[in-house]
Amino acid sequence: MTDETHTDEPPDSRRKGKHQKRTLGPVPDLEEHVKSDWWKGIFNRLYLKTDGDVVDDQQITRSEIDRITRVLHLQPDEKVLDLCCGQGRHTLELARRGYSAEGLDQSHYLIQRARSTAKKEGMQVRFREGDARRLPYRADTYDAVLVLGNSFGYFDSVEEDLRILMELRRVLKPWGRVLLDVADGEYLKDHFQPRSWEWIDPAMFVxxxxxxxxxxxxxISREVITDVDRGVVADQFYAERLYTAENLRQLLERAGFSGITFHDIATESRRNQDLGMMERRHIVTAVLRKEWSTTKVRGGERAKHVAVLLGDPTRPDALKPSCVFDDDDFYTIDQMKAALRELKGYRFTYLCKHDTMIQDLAKLKGKVDYVLNLCDEGFNNDPRRELHVPALLEMLGIPYTGSGPQSLAFCYDKSLVRGVAKEMGIPVPDACFITPGDRTYDAGMKLPAIVKPNTGDSSYGITQKSVANTLEDLADVINSLRATVGYDHSLLVEEFLTGKDISVGIIGNPSGYCTVLPITEEDYSALPPELPRLCGYEAKWLPDSPYWKIVSRPANLPEETEKVVVRCCLALFERLECRDYCRFDWRLDEHGNPKLLEVNPNPGWCWDGHLAKMAKYAGISYSGMLGQILKAAEERFGMEQETGAREAGKESLPLDITRETA
Structure with missing residues (x-):
């Protein structure tokens, strides 16, 4: 570290015979000589000499970035802020690896060094001068913020350090991560060296x-830096707060962070002499859970006001493994909110409290343009009441996206969809319907067969144990499924098809533009050979299951098969009164003939769901997919189309097929 009262000497100072710096000599109390803003002038050329063995070594920097990217699980598309970046060594190393990173530091000298290095390497990396307590960035900008090199704890009070964390809270996105590289205060209290000296280069010691x-x-630290020819060149004092692990945990929690984790780090140094505050350090990581900040639409264009209806995270949800909303659910919601924020010309209000949903919607009538219905959990998180939400919106006279209550009622009943499809000449697997009261039944089909609830959502009740290979197996599977879903539910016994498992997504409406997304198929190659090939509850909800390894890929189908499947999907889309978006699940038999499994008129909208994957294969981002759904609904409503109204979802349309009729 270096002194706030001394700046870099001109290159020719030695030739001009400039007088050496004066030293204060012995002082009885180091603390008396520490200025409250000691950090303003201390980080200059001499700092890179005194601490260069740790903070200016490229090999060490690479090693630290290896650790940071691993600990934070950094993704290439995430935006990173390197706060108190110094000469930009970490920022630049991240940029070299393809990450979107920028740096901020209060030192003019070090920021100039960072900019110079970036320019020499031909990299477009942004560096800014600024105060960590007042960051010059918009809210919800970064996925991760790094505070490295023991750059935390410079101020006189803990409250000022808290101000930094509150600024990090502001500029981080929901589910953003922070990483602090902080001295181990508990260790240093007992092990700091009262006096030491070391050579920092062949002509200078400290x-x-x-x-x-x-x-x-x-x-409190004092450094007297001496040049062998010129004598004392700096006599400087500084102070850093000694945070224990518990202190840091409490401070991060006060700032609203959670998931706080400590990782020990061994300090590397080529000189390996007096490491000072860098001798023993913690890497501390934490996650930020917050709501997105309110956005303002610029310019004179009126923003469309859209209310977004969601499941209620405060209520039980029987379909989820833990029966409650967990971190994955909250992360999914925040990803959706982030995607909607990217759409121009909109502002969104989110409704998820079902106890007051009716009153809340009534108050919003006339104040919102329409509702984005993403409540696929159903009213009060009851999937049997999924249709209640659009029914309520219709009674209130509020337009909404997605299918109406009649369509949801049709498609919730798998046997009913089979009957409609057969009537239309669309192939379906052989099946047997079993009513709740049936105790004897004749499936009348060849085995193996799969047993599933006739009604339901999210593959509930469909697992590896749902496949029966013998009549004895079939009885056991039926009894087991009844015990799981309830004896008052009807079941469907269906021939178990062994060909490709495919899905078709559609965005739009038959009366307007209609987009068929690239067809996907499930890749079961990672499954152990003894497990049945199906994409059921385990694949969607249980990360520890081997079924979690199933991945969706673009389907490789014969052209004629693809045309038949798409033609049937478009016909069903219209016949079942689906609207705006829908997903159809099919499976091929052993001869490659496609058969319809089910129709989902309110498919999963999440960032990593089947529909989003299909959109990605079409070159459409998650935000673009949601934008297309909104535009499909607006076109159906007959809303006035402003100039450029399709821009929100205009990443289309490198699609397989656009609008076919059956």
Whole structure:
């Protein structure tokens, strides 16, 4: 570290015979000589000499970035802020690896060094000067913020350090991560060196004194830097707060962070002499759970006001493994909110409290343009009441996206969909319908067969144990499924098809533009050979299951098969009164003939769901997919189309097929 009272000397200062710096000599109390803003002028050329063995070594930097990217699980498309970036060594290394990173530091000298290095390497990396307590960035900008090199704890009070964390909270996105590289205060209190000296290059050495502050909460340091030819060139004092692991945890929690984890780090140094505050450190990571900030639409264009209806995270949800909303659910919701924020010309209000949903919607009538219905959990998180939500919106006279209550009622009943499809000449598997009261039944089909609830959602009740290979197996599977879903539910026994498992997604409406997304198929190659090939409850909800390894890929189908499947999907889309978006699940038999399994008129809208994957294969982002759904509904409503109204979802349309009729 270097002194705030001394800046870099001109290159020719030695030739001009400039007088050497004066030293204060012995002082009885180091703390008396520490200025409250010591950090303003201390980080200059001499800092890179005194601490260069740790903070200016490219090999060490690479090693640290290896650790950081691993600990934070950084993804290439995530935006990273390197706060207190110094000469930009970490920022630049991240940029070299393809990450979107930028840096901020209060030192003019170090920021100029960072910019110079970026320019020499031909990299477009943004570096700014600024105060960490007042960051010059918009809210919800970054996926991760790094505070490295023991750059936390410079201020006189803990409250000022808290201000930094609150600024990080502001600029981080929901589910953003922070990583602090902080001295182990508990260790340093007992192990700091009161006096030391070391050579920092062949012509310069530094002598150090250290003591604890009067309150025992800060380590006071003095450095006297001497040039062998010129004598003393700096005599400087600084102080850093000694945070224990528990102190840091409490401070991060006060700032609203959770998931706080400590990772030990061994300090690397080529000189390996007096490491000072860098001798023993913690890597601390934490996650931020917050709501997205309110956005304002610029310019004179009126923003469309859209209310987004969701499941209720405060209520039980029987379809989820833990029967409650968990971190994955909240992360999914935040990803959706982030995607909607990217759409121009909209503002969104989110409704998820079902106890007051009726009153809340009544108050919004006339104040919102329409509702984006993403409540696929059903009213009060009851899938049997999925149709209640659009029915309520119709009674209130509020337009909404997605299918109406009649369509949801049709498609919730798998046997009913089979009957409609057969009537239309669309192939379906052989099946047997079993009513709740049936105790004897004749499936009348060849085995193996799969047993599934006739009504339901999210593959509930469909697992590896749902496949029966013998009549004895069939009885056991039926009894087991009844015990799981309830004896008052009807069941469907269906021939188990062994060909490709495919899905078709459609966005739009038959009366307007209609987009068929690329067909996907499930890749079961990672499954153990003894497990049945099906994409059921385990594949969607249980990360520890081997079925979690199933991945969706673009389907490789004969052209004629693809045309038949798409033609049938478009016909069903219209016949079942689906609207705006829909997903159809099919399976091929052993001869490659496609047969319809089910129709989902309110398919999963999540960022990693089947529909989003199909859109991605079409070159449409998650945000673009949601934008297309909104535009499909607006076109159906007959809303006035402003100039450029399709821009929100205009990443289309490199699609397989656009609008076919059956």
């Amino acid at each position: 002598c150090r004194e250290r003591s604890l502050s009067l309150d025992g909460q800060r380590l």
